[in-house]
Amino acid sequence: MQQARSPILELQGITKSFGGVEALRGVDFALYAGEIHGLVGENGAGKSTLMKIIAGVHPEFSGRFLVNGQETRFRSARDAHAAGIAMVHQELSVAPDLTVAENVFLGNQPTNRLGIVQWRRMAREAGEQLARFGINVDPMSRLGDLPIGLQQLIEIARVLFSGARIVILDEPTSALSPPEVERLFTTLRRLRDEGTGIVFISHFIEDILRVSDTVTVFRNGRKVAETASAATTKGALIEAMIGRGGEVLEHSYTDDLSLPKPSDGPVVLKVDQLSLARSLQDVSFEARAGEVLGIYGFMGCGQQELSRILFGKLKPDSGALIVDGAAKSFASTAAARRAGVALVPESRRAMLFHQEPVYKNVSISILDRISALLLKPAREREIAKHQVEQLQIRPPVVALDLGMLSGGNQQKVALAKWLTYPPKLLVLCEPTRGMDVGAKNDVINIVRDLRARGLAIIVLSTEPETVLSLADRILVLKRGALVREFTNEPVSKDRLLEAA
């Protein structure tokens, strides 16, 4: 349909390798003005790499690169920015110590003739911009103090309103609640109609189909399909992505699903009237061995705080934690770990060492089980290799620095840390965020396997699908209070959304 016009951005035969790893092999890609171009593919397929090339982050690659028909080479992200290209990275790249306003204007703060930053003007304009996007925060608050989803929204807002003609969004919705995703889509459509070219990467195929005009599928560093969104289906896309039938892999959870009878295993965790200023009110529940307890709620409903309290990272104002029958008040995460509690937080950055090899990341939490005084690197690597195979982490090289893995593969490493010596209680926040459909399926299987081994597992998520695909029993958390429990009854995405 857009074939008549010429693309604003065109890449031909792009090849990029990182030493031994070939991330992209001869990829062609074109983006037109006034188009939303969806990009899907398995973890490590090369989506982020291609986008980073476009945004000038990876200046070294082979192939032709044309902007508005002109052959161009960016030497840095600054060049790309000057050419009107802006990107929201998969990893949050905000400056947590700066204010919201400074983040919105990062790099082009309004100054007066003397070069002095005009704070008042900046705060006012930032506030206006964010309000247009439906975000109401104090522009002078410190960004790092806001919940991670809000930080992500602010970063998206910054990029969308930077005036760029080409906007790249790499998994922007991973931390957003459904209404926020809706708002984002409305904004994207408006920008498209104003003539902006947008690339949108997501593992949520439904979202891609809904918002994009064109979809491109990547597999193993190659482009394997490009079609108009209207002319394809979810099943067909998944098949192109992973090369096998997709129907089995992604359920849409719009129909009722019946939860099993509750587990009668021993109570591993009892939470009694937990309260934390403005985040949690009188939260009480139990988690039993051999069950997966799902806790669903919108962003900011208190899930994050609850998970931190369970792992000893936050102290509640009042209330009790009873683990295995003994009352605990964890003074540190180390104490929680010793008591058999493990946490995978929603942000990879929070629990991974990007500059250390994969095997050190996998072994760090269990070093005391592996070695008394002296390290046993060979044993560590063996353990890591086993986990890498189990979780199909790619590339399967345990000596590689973690920072060189794709986002989804990093997430798998975060999970792998706790699997060698499983804890009694495993708390998973957004366990499948950023994972492709195949990997999500793998995680579902791993969690089921752990449940069969008698662990108590708590899954906290703002995605109804994640909770529905994993949990045996579901609690709904709303503004810090538990408002609904689904046990042994039919449940669906709509019923969850309604309760929250």
Added chain:
Amino acid sequence: MASSETALAADRKARGIGPFLRSQMRNIAPFLTLIFLSLFFAFASPSFATLDNLGNILTQVSVTGIIAVGLTFVILCAEIDLSIASIANVTGIAVAYFTLQESYVNIANVPLPGAVAILLSILLCALLGLVNALGLTVIGIPSFIMTLAMMQIAAGISALLVRGQIAYKVPSLISTLGSGSIGGIPWIVIVAAIMLLAGHLVLTYTRFGRYVYMVGGNREAAEYSGLNVKLILGTVMVISAVCSGIGGMLGVAHFGSAQQNEFDTYLLDSIAAVVVGGTSLFGGRGGIGNTIVGLFVLGVLNNGLDHVNIDSFLKILIRGLILLAALVINVYAQRLREKTAD
């Protein structure tokens, strides 16, 4: 060793030679600096490149080396210890205070048997380190401020103990280790070498060492991995204080006297040795190997400048400039590293 070599080899293969070299910049640059300085002084002065002078250099960097062992742990954790020189000083003074002095030394000291004096002095520095540790971890005072206060506290204790006087005698064990030698090799060089080696072994081969690197690399991730970050940070502050204390006792024996402000230059020298060697000020990168190279760079520079005809006031400036260059490389290396790991 074999393990880290295979890891390095895999790393190199995965990344290609250029990026690999760039990622190793923090190790390569100090080494090149050392070679360059050594060659420069060797050509500039015939008396520099002699075996005798090598011995001098080794002896000159020994006290700094002992103190720098503990400081390396601290900086690897992305903290700082500004009290090292003061703690060295007070420990040296304490060991003299607990030793019988000649009658003309006008100090109201408390003579004790040598072993007890040494033990008490070590306890003293460990205790001061513990105060640093508690301030940092329990109260949450940034190490920069906490150890600044400790610097003053330790200096205060020193002042109270010697009251402006000078003490000379230390227990015989200390005076042998500080100023004696065996087979022509000064004991103090041997002690420094053993402590550096021990520090290296702990950092490279023990679980604690790994924790130090991981806490320095990403403190939040360490906490989410269930490590006892506070315990690790606290331990590191105590290690630093004890190393400083040992350096202080041997230093007093080496100089032949114990007095106020005797170690002032060692604060900057020790920090410089660690940082010039390439250990990252942001934590998590570097190690004792780097510190040894840094010590030699400093030692060669200080010693070499004495062998060439330079205005002695200019020397101070030159040292400052070299330190600045090292800092620039340190920060730059970190950036390169972050870029390649992106």
